[in-house]
Each structure stands twice: as C-alpha cells, then as structure tokens.
Amino acid sequence: MKSKSLIAVILSLAAILFIVAFAMDWMGRSEQPSQAGEPVPSATEQTTQSSALPSGQEPVATPSETTAPKASATGQDTEASAEGDSSEKVQATRPSWNPQPTQADERLEVPEEPSKSSSALPSAEPREPVLSKTPKTGAAEGELTKGFPKDAIPLPASTTVERSSVEAQSSLVMVGVQGRSKQSVEDVLAFYESHFKDLQWLATTSDQADGTTQLQAGFGKETATVTLHQLPTGLTEINAAGVFTVEG
Structure with missing residues (x-):
C-alpha cells in the first residue's frame, strides 16, 4: 500500500512539473511578438490565414504594416518640397514705373525775354486817318486818275501805270x-510793307x-491787298486795291 501511494505521489509531482514547464514555455513564446509592438494573432486566425493562401506561398504583410510608415515619410517629403518650391518662387520684383524724375516733373520757367512775334501788332501811338476827304470818282488808262489818293496806295519808283x-x-x-x-518782287514787297507799317496797319505776306x-x-x-508777279521780261507786275474810310 505504501509503495502504491508513493508511486502515485511521484506521478502527480511529475505531471505538475510538466504542466508548469509547458505553461512557462508557451508564455515565453507569446511575449516575443508583443515586445516588437505587433499584435499576436490567435491560433485560430493563424490557421485561417494559412489555409486561405495557396500552397507554397508565404503570407503577405497587411497594408497597415508596410504602407503606413511610407505614407508618413512621403507626407514629410511633400511638405519639405512644398516649402522649398515656395521659397524658390518668392522673388523680389522691381516696380514697372521709372522712379527717376521725368522732364514733365521739372519746373517750367518763363524766359526772361520772350521772343517777339513775326506779326507784331501796331504800336499804341495816335493814328492819323488815311483819307481826310473824299477823292473824285474816275478811271484812267496809262496814268493815275485825277485825284488818285497816293497816300492810300502809293507806287514805288520806276513804275509804269x-x-x-x-x-x-x-x-x-x-x-x-x-x-x-523795274524793281524786283522783294524790293516792291519791302516798299509796301514799310508803307502799311507807317499807317499802323497789321500786314501779312x-x-x-x-x-x-x-x-x-x-x-x-479799312483793308488793302497787293499782288506781285514776276514777269518773263524781268519786270514786276503790281495789282493793288483797297477800301478806305474818309475821316474828317
């Protein structure tokens, strides 16, 4: 009886030791995946995945295990490149207008002595009338009619009427x-310009x-018109006409 009881105790101790060793071995295997930060699939999930794959093909890692780190790295690269592009595109620009002053900005100055006009007005001296009495009406060929007003329209020297x-x-x-x-056009023109200047008339040529x-x-x-023409003979043809007012 004692020998049977002793054998039973030894077998019980051996069974307990075997169970303890098996449990410690199983716990040690389960801790290694958890330390790497990866979830440990259960025995049922491993069996299901292994059975779903074709024969001879190894399990492929899930997208969360492979693409997640790359996505974060890509995002950092994109942000870095965006910052780089923006820093390269930002350039200092110059204004399109010319900051230098132009001639329009310069102050205009009035000349001290302005140039005189070619057609100056007569002076303000008292003006005497050209005709103080009415001449006699008439006409003549080859000569001046009787009472012709030479003070109104004179004739230069060496002129044939x-x-x-x-x-x-x-x-x-x-x-x-x-x-x-017999005088040239220039000389006859100067003669009449001097005459109308003495009358204080404004003349243009x-x-x-x-x-x-x-x-x-x-x-x-009162008005007057003098037309001059150079003839082939060298003489200057004179045609003069005027309208005068009798004053006096």
Missing part, C-alpha cells in the same frame, strides 16, 4: 491801280499757288 480807278460811296472809297515796276506773292493789310474797316 497801266490803269487806275477811284470810286467813292458815301464815306467809303475804293481805290485800285495796276502797273509794272503769303506765296500763292500760281507763283504770285500776296500782301494783305488792314485796320478796322
């Missing part, structure tokens, strides 16, 4: 003369399309 006329209407007197002068030179002068209602 071809025709002349005078017509009086109330206080207005119309005078006309035509002749030929222009060249016409037909080759003639025309001088126009006037003061108030």
Whole structure:
C-alpha cells in the first residue's frame, strides 16, 4: 500500500512539473511578438490565414504594416518640397514705373525775354486817318486818275501805270491801280510793307499757288491787298486795291 501511494505521489509531482514547464514555455513564446509592438494573432486566425493562401506561398504583410510608415515619410517629403518650391518662387520684383524724375516733373520757367512775334501788332501811338476827304470818282488808262489818293496806295519808283480807278460811296472809297515796276518782287514787297507799317496797319505776306506773292493789310474797316508777279521780261507786275474810310 505504501509503495502504491508513493508511486502515485511521484506521478502527480511529475505531471505538475510538466504542466508548469509547458505553461512557462508557451508564455515565453507569446511575449516575443508583443515586445516588437505587433499584435499576436490567435491560433485560430493563424490557421485561417494559412489555409486561405495557396500552397507554397508565404503570407503577405497587411497594408497597415508596410504602407503606413511610407505614407508618413512621403507626407514629410511633400511638405519639405512644398516649402522649398515656395521659397524658390518668392522673388523680389522691381516696380514697372521709372522712379527717376521725368522732364514733365521739372519746373517750367518763363524766359526772361520772350521772343517777339513775326506779326507784331501796331504800336499804341495816335493814328492819323488815311483819307481826310473824299477823292473824285474816275478811271484812267496809262496814268493815275485825277485825284488818285497816293497816300492810300502809293507806287514805288520806276513804275509804269497801266490803269487806275477811284470810286467813292458815301464815306467809303475804293481805290485800285495796276502797273509794272523795274524793281524786283522783294524790293516792291519791302516798299509796301514799310508803307502799311507807317499807317499802323497789321500786314501779312503769303506765296500763292500760281507763283504770285500776296500782301494783305488792314485796320478796322479799312483793308488793302497787293499782288506781285514776276514777269518773263524781268519786270514786276503790281495789282493793288483797297477800301478806305474818309475821316474828317
């Protein structure tokens, strides 16, 4: 009886030791995956995954195990590249306008002595009338008509009269003369410019399309026109006409 009891005790101790050793071995295996930070699949999940794969093919890691770290790294690279691109694109720009002052910004100055106009107005000296009495109406060929007002329209020296006329209407007197002068167009023109200047009339000169030179002068209602033409003979043809007011 004692020997049977002793054998039973020894077998019981051996069984307990075997169970304890098996449990410690199983716990040690289960701790290794947990230390690496990966979940340990149960025996049922491992069996299911192994059975679902074809024969000879190893299990493939899940996307969470492979792509997650790459996604984070890619995100960091994208942010870094975005910062790099933005830093490269930001460049200092220059204004399109010219900061230097232009001629328009400069202050304009009035000249001390402004240039005189070519057509200056007559002086303010007292003006005497051209005609103080009405001449006699008439016309003549080859000479000046009787009472022709030479003070209104004179003729330069060395001039041959071809025709002349005078017509009086109330206080207005119309005078006309035509002749030929041995002087040049320039000399005859200077003669009439000096004459109308003495009368304090404003005179202007222009060249016409037909080759003639025309001088126009006037003061108030009184006007005069002198047309000069160079003839093939070298003489200067004169056509002068004017309207005058009798004052006095």
